[in-house]
Amino acid sequence: MAMTSDQLRDATCVVCPAQSMPLGQFDVTDRPGPTSRYDPEVGCRVDVRTDVPVCVHPYRVGLPPGAYCSQGVPVPTIPEEPPAPTRDALEMPDDVTNLEGWIIAVVRAAGSARIHQALSAAETLAAERFAERDVVTAMRRVLTVELAGG
Template sequence: MPMSAEELRDATCIACPAQVLRLGEFDVIDRPGAGSRYDPELGYRVETATDTAVCVHPYRVGLPVGTYCSTGMPVPAATQDPLAPTREALELPQDVVDLEAWIIAVLRAAGPGRITQALGAAEALAAERFGERDVVTAMRRVLTVELARQH
């Protein structure tokens, strides 16, 4: 069963087009980078070359990488198993906007039996690059949304 609009908003970043658009109304790429930027007027990321709305965390939105909006690629049927984060998703981000997604990637890669250790390690590593307030904010959202999803 596909996620409801509310579940999709909870599962995705604040800079994700899934916050305001339906599945299929944006493309999905493998990670943030120079090919996408946040557009504050729209409230989500877009591909820099085409201005197409784009999600940069496939494992969060629950869709594989695809050109759903720009080429009309069909949205696949929902599965019960969440997508696994890529190796690149497990690299500590440069931008604080991607911190929450990184923590979620770390937790999903660790698996249910190692969540406590993964949370502690993620918090310590994030604190080396980001301010305490940013780390706490990201951790709170992850704890209230992602951990609830896992149970």
């Protein structure tokens, strides 16, 4: 069953195009990087070559990477379980805007049996790189959205 628009908004980052656009009106890539940048006028990341909005966390939006908008790739049926986070998604981000997505990747990769250890480790590692308020904000969103849905 596909996520409702409210569930999709809850599952994605606040700067994800899925916050305001339906599936198919943006592309999905496997991770943040130099091929996309945040565009404040659009309110989300855009591909630097095509200017098409792009989601950089396929495991959050529930779709595999694809050029859904820029090349008209059909949006597949959304599986019951979102795609697993990639190895790249498990690397600590340098940009605080990717912190929440990283914590979710760590939690999903750990699985339900090790979720408490994963959250503790993620919080400790994040605190070494980011301001306490940023870590707390990301952890709160993960706890209230990701864990409430699981």
